[in-house]
Amino acid sequence: MEGEEFAVGCFLSIKTTLGDEFEGQIISFDRLSNILVLQEGLESGPRRNIRLLKANYIKEFSLLRQDEDPLDVKKCFLDLTSLQAREDSAIRQAEADSERFGVGVTSEAQTLFDALSKTESCVAAF
Amino acid sequence: MNIPQALLPKSSSNGFARRRGDREGGARLESKVQSGKSNQGRIQATGSLSGGKTGGYESSSRDRLVYMTTCLIGHMVEVHLKNGSIYSGIFHATDAEKDFGIVLKMARLVKDGTLQGNKAVTEFISKAPTKILIIPAKELVQVIAKDVAVTSDGFASELQHEKQQEVLIDSVISQSRHVGLERELEPWVPDEDYPQCPELENIFSGSWNRNWDQFETNQKLFGVKSTFNEELYTTKLERGPQTRELEKEAMRIAREIEGEETRDLHLAEERGLDLHDNFDIDEEMRYSSVYRGRGFDDSGYEEEEDILLDSQNIETFGDSSDSLSRGPVDLTSLQRNEGVRMSSSTSFVDEAPSSKAAIGADLNHTDFNDEAKQLASEIPSESFSVSDSESRIQDNLLGEHGGSKDAKESTEKLSPSEDPQLSNSIDSQSLLIDKLDGSDKAVPSLNSTTHAQSSSLSKVSEKPSASGDLAEGPASSKVTGETPSVNTRGQPGSSKPSNSDCVAVSSASSGPGLSPSSSMGSLSSEKSTLNPHAKEFKLNPNAKSFTPSQTSVRPPSPVSDGSFYYQTPVSPVPHMHMPVNFGIGPSFPGHQPVVFNPQVAPMQSPQAYFHPTGPQYGQPMLLGQRQVMYYQPDMQYKGRDY
Numbered sequence: 001m002e003g004e005e006f007a008v009g010c011f012l013s014i015k016t017t018l019g020d021e022f023e024g025q026i027i028s029f030d031r032l033s034n035i036l037v038l039q040e041g042l043e044s045g046p047r048r049n050i051r052l053l054k055a056n057y058i059k060e061f062s063l064l065r066q067d068e069d070p071l072d073v074k075k076c077f078l079d080l081t082s083l084q085a086r087e088d089s090a091i092r093q094a095e096a097d098s099e100r101f102g103v104g105v106t107s108e109a110q111t112l113f114d115a116l117s118k119t120e121s122c123v124a125a126f
Numbered sequence: 127m128n129i130p131q132a133l134l135p136k137s138s139s140n141g142f143a144r145r146r147g148d149r150e151g152g153a154r155l156e157s158k159v160q161s162g163k164s165n166q167g168r169i170q171a172t173g174s175l176s177g178g179k180t181g182g183y184e185s186s187s188r189d190r191l192v193y194m195t196t197c198l199i200g201h202m203v204e205v206h207l208k209n210g211s212i213y214s215g216i217f218h219a220t221d222a223e224k225d226f227g228i229v230l231k232m233a234r235l236v237k238d239g240t241l242q243g244n245k246a247v248t249e250f251i252s253k254a255p256t257k258i259l260i261i262p263a264k265e266l267v268q269v270i271a272k273d274v275a276v277t278s279d280g281f282a283s284e285l286q287h288e289k290q291q292e293v294l295i296d297s298v299i300s301q302s303r304h305v306g307l308e309r310e311l312e313p314w315v316p317d318e319d320y321p322q323c324p325e326l327e328n329i330f331s332g333s334w335n336r337n338w339d340q341f342e343t344n345q346k347l348f349g350v351k352s353t354f355n356e357e358l359y360t361t362k363l364e365r366g367p368q369t370r371e372l373e374k375e376a377m378r379i380a381r382e383i384e385g386e387e388t389r390d391l392h393l394a395e396e397r398g399l400d401l402h403d404n405f406d407i408d409e410e411m412r413y414s415s416v417y418r419g420r421g422f423d424d425s426g427y428e429e430e431e432d433i434l435l436d437s438q439n440i441e442t443f444g445d446s447s448d449s450l451s452r453g454p455v456d457l458t459s460l461q462r463n464e465g466v467r468m469s470s471s472t473s474f475v476d477e478a479p480s481s482k483a484a485i486g487a488d489l490n491h492t493d494f495n496d497e498a499k500q501l502a503s504e505i506p507s508e509s510f511s512v513s514d515s516e517s518r519i520q521d522n523l524l525g526e527h528g529g530s531k532d533a534k535e536s537t538e539k540l541s542p543s544e545d546p547q548l549s550n551s552i553d554s555q556s557l558l559i560d561k562l563d564g565s566d567k568a569v570p571s572l573n574s575t576t577h578a579q580s581s582s583l584s585k586v587s588e589k590p591s592a593s594g595d596l597a598e599g600p601a602s603s604k605v606t607g608e609t610p611s612v613n614t615r616g617q618p619g620s621s622k623p624s625n626s627d628c629v630a631v632s633s634a635s636s637g638p639g640l641s642p643s644s645s646m647g648s649l650s651s652e653k654s655t656l657n658p659h660a661k662e663f664k665l666n667p668n669a670k671s672f673t674p675s676q677t678s679v680r681p682p683s684p685v686s687d688g689s690f691y692y693q694t695p696v697s698p699v700p701h702m703h704m705p706v707n708f709g710i711g712p713s714f715p716g717h718q719p720v721v722f723n724p725q726v727a728p729m730q731s732p733q734a735y736f737h738p739t740g741p742q743y744g745q746p747m748l749l750g751q752r753q754v755m756y757y758q759p760d761m762q763y764k765g766r767d768y
Binding site (some may be wrong): 027 | 187191193197198201202210216231232263267268270273278
């Protein structure tokens with residue numbers, strides 16, 4: 001978007017073209033890719049809700065306030081190995097979970113299945 | 127960077143399931159995907175590492191973007207697409223070099239944007255998750271991720287969390303690192319208005335003046351008629367005009383006892399003293415009743431500690447040296463005759479009382495002098511000593527080899543004669559005296575556990591008496607004329623020397639020679655019942671009731687079984703109750719200060735000994751009623767005999 005200078009740390013209220021509305025604090029904005037990285041919710045601890053939004057889908061926005069950088073650069077370092085491990089474990093988990101999701105079933109049926117499986121060990125028949 | 131051939135013509139095919147493959151953006155990612163995950167990983171990596179490639183003042187923002195996307199790897203994200211579809215999957219990679227197309231793994235279509243209207247919501251049919259889903263940047267509207275760890279602390283906690291979720295190992299579950307912590311104990315405070323226990327305070331205080339009669343209450347509430355008669359269980363208290371005085375006296379004594387200094391941890395705790403000098407004392411040591419051979423608590427003392435023992439004994443028994451003197455004269459004489467006094471115990475054994483003696487001896491003794499085997503059981507001042515001595519003597523005799531062999535025999539003979547006297551104590555005492563007199567070797571010194579005076583009693587409990595005891599135990603009855611182990615009973619610690627000679631057998635050093643045999647031996651070889659070198663009977667204040675099974679403490683007796691055990695012809699083995707019974711002789715009135723806690727740990731051998739002869743107590747209880755008495759005083763009595 002031209003003319004829009006997104007400063008880091010600003011709190012924005014945004015409406016997207018898809019109808020989403022939310023507020024967030026800017027972590028970063030990459031012009032090249034036009035992606036706005038937002039942090040939603042209040043920063044309460046090390047975990048945050050992150051949203052990557054393509055700026056071209058912003059219908060409208062408004063600046064709420066300006067705050068300091070939510071990202072403490074000094075603390076930002078990653079361990080790629082552990083990331084990989086996390087991913088692997090998530091995949092494993094997802095694979096296990098996928099057994100529980102019915103294919104070709106309505107969401108209603110899925111809900112039922114989920115509820116039942118809490119108490120009984122349900123096996124999905126394929 | 128591996129996206130080199132990323133820009134293949136859209137129509138290029140690829141092996142991966144692609145939702146948007148046909149769309150223009152899809153092609154871009156194909157190559158990446160085709161090259162394998164590693165590429166993506168690498169892309170990501172490179173992306174994150176080399177954020178600066180884009181250059182320009184935007185590099186920092188680019189870097190941040192790359193960083194953020196990297197943070198998302200492995201995270202569950204929701205990707206919104208232009209057409210309204212929403213996919214949920216594990217964020218795998220993004221094209222950081224270009225326009226950030228997304229690759230998801232195990233993606234599921236959460237909302238199908240292509241469906242129109244309500245249909246999309248209610249009749250959403252689930253499909254199998256897509257192993258790998260490539261989303262071109264063009265389609266991408268937004269990526270939403272929740273609870274993303276952005277900073278290092280976030281990562282740390284996240285990893286922890288994940289680990290815990292996946293695999294719960296026992297140590298995590300038990301949180302064992304908390305176990306070692308000592309709890310901060312707080313006194314219990316009853317609820318403010320809990321009406322049901324208003325008298326908690328009253329019930330337990332002033333126990334003598336309770337105005338609550340349990341029997342009466344029981345009768346009232348449940349109609350239970352009680353047949354409780356206090357006198358069945360304890361000494362009959364003479365309540366008469368002097369009751370008050372007696373009570374006062376008793377209280378005084380009690381106070382004195384409780385106020386005594388003690389080195390025993392448990393006692394100290396009870397009395398409110400703090401003995402915890404070394405901090406290796408943990409809860410177990412303080413409150414467990416498991417004996418682990420700890421030195422400071424109730425271990426056997428070495429000879430040099432006889433004095434300490436003596437003092438303990440005095441503590442326990444008061445100065446009862448006199449009692450010793452009262453010893454059965456006959457016994458002594460007999461002993462003299464025989465030389466080896468097999469601690470009349472043997473005889474006693476036969477007769478029953480002897481067993482007591484044996485017991486006594488055992489109890490008492492536990493230390494042996496250096497002499498060979500010592501029956502060193504300290505003879506409690508009381509009668510016990512006698513019994514001990516007797517048994518000891520026997521033990522000694524049996525066990526020891528030193529002294530006069532005849533002693534043994536003599537002891538045996540003694541026994542019969544002694545028998546009636548059961549006052550084992552007396553016997554022992556006499557024995558002690560004998561020993562003291564330096565009688566000949568014949569008398570195996572009774573283990574000199576100092577009788578009463580010394581705390582030998584305490585020793586009894588544990589010391590695995592070395593050879594002597596063990597041997598003696600069984601021996602005792604056997605009267606194997608061993609040697610007159612002279613058990614020096616420590617007359618308040620003084621008779622040692624006298625015993626020494628006799629004590630050859632007594633194996634002074636044997637530690638707590640409880641073994642009855644020791645006692646026997648001692649008796650027989652008595653010179654003086656006080657064996658100065660005997661390992662004193664260590665009264666183990668903690669000792670609980672006699673547990674015959676306590677064999678683990680003592681090392682196996684070196685004494686050959688044969689010799690000692692089967693003295694049958696000589697002395698009825700079975701009567702080896704002695705070793706086992708630390709009981710107090712029948713003559714012991716209820717208040718018998720038998721301190722010998724049947725902790726006769728050294729009883730090990732006797733027990734072993736018993737096996738061959740059959741069940742220990744299956745034997746005809748020659749002792750008859752004495753048998754009963756054996757166990758009666760539960761050796762907790764540490765008091766003095768008044």
